[in-house]
Amino acid sequence: MDHLILRVTSKLLFAPIILFALYVQFHGDYGPGGGFQAGVIFAVAFILHAFCFGLEETRKVLPQKALTIAMVIGFLLYSGTGLVTMLLGANFLDYDALVPNSTHHAGQHYGIIIVELGVGTAVAATMLTIFYHFTGREPDIDQEDW
Amino acid sequence: MTGYAPSLSPVFLIDLALLTMLMLVAIAMLRSRHLFAVVMLSGIYSLLSAAFFVSLDAVDVAFTEAAVGAGISTVLMLGGMLLTARREKPKRPGRAPVALAAVIVVGAALFYATIDMPAFGDASAPANADVGQQYVERTASEIPMPNIVTAVLASYRGFDTMGETMVIFTAGVAVMLLLGAGSARGGRDVSDVENKDEEA
Numbered sequence: 001m002d003h004l005i006l007r008v009t010s011k012l013l014f015a016p017i018i019l020f021a022l023y024v025q026f027h028g029d030y031g032p033g034g035g036f037q038a039g040v041i042f043a044v045a046f047i048l049h050a051f052c053f054g055l056e057e058t059r060k061v062l063p064q065k066a067l068t069i070a071m072v073i074g075f076l077l078y079s080g081t082g083l084v085t086m087l088l089g090a091n092f093l094d095y096d097a098l099v100p101n102s103t104h105h106a107g108q109h110y111g112i113i114i115v116e117l118g119v120g121t122a123v124a125a126t127m128l129t130i131f132y133h134f135t136g137r138e139p140d141i142d143q144e145d146w
Numbered sequence: 147m148t149g150y151a152p153s154l155s156p157v158f159l160i161d162l163a164l165l166t167m168l169m170l171v172a173i174a175m176l177r178s179r180h181l182f183a184v185v186m187l188s189g190i191y192s193l194l195s196a197a198f199f200v201s202l203d204a205v206d207v208a209f210t211e212a213a214v215g216a217g218i219s220t221v222l223m224l225g226g227m228l229l230t231a232r233r234e235k236p237k238r239p240g241r242a243p244v245a246l247a248a249v250i251v252v253g254a255a256l257f258y259a260t261i262d263m264p265a266f267g268d269a270s271a272p273a274n275a276d277v278g279q280q281y282v283e284r285t286a287s288e289i290p291m292p293n294i295v296t297a298v299l300a301s302y303r304g305f306d307t308m309g310e311t312m313v314i315f316t317a318g319v320a321v322m323l324l325l326g327a328g329s330a331r332g333g334r335d336v337s338d339v340e341n342k343d344e345e346a
Contacts, residue, residue, distance in 0.1 A: 030291075
């Protein structure tokens with residue numbers, strides 16, 4: 001782990017990648033993007049971190065336990081939105097029930113944003129979980145082994 | 147293909163170039179036995195498909211293909227490759243004629259099927275005429291949201307997307323159950339290879 005240029009570059013890129021992920025997440029209503037893409041981009045930032053600093057360091061930043069919880073929370077955000085609309089007396093995932101009597105369907109906006117946030121959280125956590133489990137299994141390979 | 151006369155417009159040339167490159171990359175992937183090269187080529191293949199989706203005006207799909215196909219799949223396949231050998235084993239001869247015949251028959255059937263396909267952008271094609279048209283017409287009044295794709299994905303077909311999220315979640319849980327022993331607690335001494343000589 002003595003690649004100075006890689007480490008400096010990854011440090012520079014880390015925050016913009018996270019920012020871009022958040023932009024894709026919350027701008028999905030207006031342009032291309034949404035929870036799936038944002039979750040993947042979010043995960044990629046941490047994968048870049050793992051490449052340049054080693055998986056052990058990334059595990060300290062974002063432990064597997066937090067990822068497991070985030071996976072569950074992401075899915076529960078989605079299905080929970082459906083349950084809330086049912087409790088409010090509408091169909092499953094009928095977001096209009098969230099803001100009744102709205103003239104411009106505000107409930108749809110809230111519902112879609114919450115649901116996409118759930119998708120993004122679940123996807124990011126799952127991708128990182130799979131990455132952790134695949135790369136955390138074998139010792140680091142030698143340079144000449146390539 | 148009926149009623150579609152290819153002209154040498156820039157879009158047509160771009161499509162032709164992208165599809166030709168896709169085919170070349172696919173052939174290169176088939177011929178290479180070096181798994182690292184195959185993984186990298188599959189990333190290039192995804193990136194080329196993403197560019198092709200952009201030329202089809204499907205930017206949301208292109209974005210997903212670029213992020214998932216070219217980005218994270220490549221990384222995960224590299225991670226998977228580290229757990230196995232660097233090179234593919236030489237193929238066993240014998241089954242090749244049967245496989246070739248099957249591929250030719252299926253390929254011919256697919257080519258025959260394209261004759262019945264509606265032309266690209268045909269307004270009366272089933273994809274554009276029925277439910278697609280309803281989405282385009284109704285989104286503005288029912289879900290006032292500029293991106294129709296998001297409206298369809300998260301609201302009209304919210305139940306499907308919940309299923310997709312469930313699939314991703316299940317994949318994560320499955321990987322944790324299959325590969326989780328030792329590695330989740332930081333252990334790195336788990337090995338899949340029982341006798342090391344076989345790997346070399």
